[in-house]
C-alpha cells in the first residue's frame with residue numbers, strides 16, 4: 001500500500017514530522033511554502049494531507065487544485081485561513097487543536113497588559129538609545145484595577161485567573177457565560193455597556209463572528225473610562241483600528257496591546273508609531289510549549305485519519321467509525337441542524353439541553369448525535385467548535401445535558417426532539433430523516449409542521465389572523481425576494497402561528513428590519529444552514 005503523503009507548509013515544530021513518519025506517512029516539510037500561494041497551488045495535488053498554522057491560506061482555489069487532499073490539519077485554534085465550506089464540498093476534513101495553545105495565548109494577553117501599563121517597549125527603546133527619561137514613562141498599577149474581559153471561554157478564563165492572581169477585579173461580558181461558570185471563575189458577569197464604563201483595562205477573547213466584528217468601535221470607546229487600556233490577542237477585526245488610533249491620539253485611550261490585525265501580515269497600520277501602542281506579529285500562540293503541543297496533536301490526528309480512518313477534532317465531520325457511518329450520517333446532519341436552529345435563535349446563556357431520541361434512532365450512537373446537537377447549538381457563539389470539543393465546551397459553560405431514549409411512540413419510525421432552556425425560556429424543536437436522507441423539521445414550539453432545511457431560511461412567529469400569509473407573500477414580492485419554499489403551522493385556530501420560509505439568498509438586512517417592525521409579526525429571525 002502506498003503511504004499517504006503529507007505537506008507541512010507552515011512553521012510547525014519538527015516533532016510533527018517525526019510523528020508523521022513514525023505513523024506511516026511520507027512527509028514534506030516546507031515551512032515557508034504556504035506563504036507563496038502560487039507555489040502551493042502548483043504542488044498541492046500531490047498530497048493527501050496538509051498541515052498548517054496561520055500563514056498558509058487554504059482558499060477555494062487551492063482546494064479545487066487539491067485533487068488528492070483528504071485532510072487539512074490546523075496546528076492551533078482559528079481556522080479562518082481555511083475555506084471550510086469549500087473543503088466540505090470536496091469531502092476534505094478540516095481538523096484543529098482546540099486547547100493546545102490556550103495557556104500561552106492567555107499569558108501573551110497578560111504580558112501585553114503589563115507592557116502597556118508600564119510602557120516597557122518605549123522605555124526600553126529610549127533607555128537603549130542612551131536617554132534616561134525617568135519622568136516620561138510614568139505607569140499605572142494593576143492591583144485593585146478592573147479588568148473587563150470580552151469573551152470568557154478557554155483563553156478568557158485563564159486570563160481571568162492570572163489577573164486575579166495580580167489582585168485585579170475581573171468583570172466579563174459574554175452572553176453565553178452562565179452564572180454558575182462566572183461564579184466558579186470568581187468573575188462578575190456584566191452587560192457590555194457596564195463593562196465599558198467600569199473597566200480600567202479591556203481584553204478581548206472572542207472569535208471573529210458577525211456579532212463580534214467591530215465590537216470595539218468609536219461608539220464603544222466613547223462609553224469607556226478616560227485613560228482605559230485595551231488588549232487584543234484574539235482576532236483582528238474585533239477592533240476598528242482607525243477608531244482606536246483616533247482615541248489614542250486624543251488621549252481617551254491611554255494604551256493598547258495589539259497582537260492581531262485587520263489585515264495580516266500587518267506591515268503597515270494606522271496604529272504603528274502611536275504613543276503606548278505595543279504591537280506583536282500574531283505571537284499569541286508562539287511559545288515552544290504551545291507549538292510543541294499543537295504540532296504533536298495535529299500530526300497524531302492527521303496520521304490517525306490517513307492511516308486508520310479515525311476522526312477527531314474535525315470541524316466539518318463527526319467522529320464516527322467506518323461501520324456505522326452510512327446509517328448514522330443523515331441523523332448526525334439532522335441533530336446538528338436542530339441544534340443550529342435553536343443556537344441561531346438563542347442569544348443568552350443556555351442552562352439545560354434535553355434531547356429525546358424516539359424510535360430506532362434511540363438505538364444508534366446517540367453520543368455522536370448529542371455531540372452534533374451541541375456543535376450545532378454552540379456554533380453561532382464559537383465558530384470553531386466541533387463535535388469533539390462541543391461537549392467539553394458545553395460542560396465548561398455549565399450547560400446540563402440530558403438524554404432520553406424512548407421506544408417508538410408516534411407515527412415516525414425515529415425522531416429527535418431537543419428542548420433548550422435559558423434563564424427565561426425553553427425552546428423546543430423536533431425533526432426526522434425521510435427516506436431521501438434529508439433532515440425535516442416536524443415540530444417547532446410544539447407546533448406540527450413539515451419543513452425541509454435549506455441554506456437560507458427565515459423563521460417568523462405571529463398570531464393566527466386572516467390574511468397574514470398573503471401580507472407576508474406580498475412583502476416578499478415587493479422586495480423582489482424569491483421564495484423557494486413556504487412552510488406553515490399553528491397550534492390552534494386563532495392561536496400562535498409560525499412560518500419557515502426558504503429563500504434563494506440570505507435575507508437582506510433592510511427587509512428583515514421591515515418584517516421585525518411589522519405590527520402583525522411577533523418575531524422574524526434569519527437562519528443559515530450549512531450542509
Ligand SMILES: NC(=O)c1ccc[n+]([C@@H]2O[C@H](COP(=O)([O-])OP(=O)(O)OC[C@H]3O[C@@H](n4cnc5c(N)ncnc54)[C@H](O)[C@@H]3O)[C@@H](O)[C@H]2O)c1
Nearest residue numbers: 078151152153154155174176205206207233234284285382
Ligand atoms: N493571538 C493568537 O495567536 C491566538 C491564539 C489562540 C487563539 N486565538 C483566538 O482567541 C480567541 C478566543 O479563543 P478561545 O480558545 O478562548 O475560544 P473559546 O471558544 O473557548 O471562547 C470564546 C468565547 O467568546 C464568547 N463569545 C462568543 N460570541 C461573543 C460575543 N458576541 N460577545 C462576547 N463573547 C462572545 C463565547 O461564548 C466563548 O466563551 C479566538 O478568536 C481564537 O481564534 C488567538
Ligand SMILES: O=C(O)CC[C@@H](O)C(=O)O
Nearest residue numbers: 053054076077078101285
Ligand atoms: O499559529 C499561530 O501562530 C496562531 C494561532 C492562533 O491564532 C490560533 O487561532 O490558534
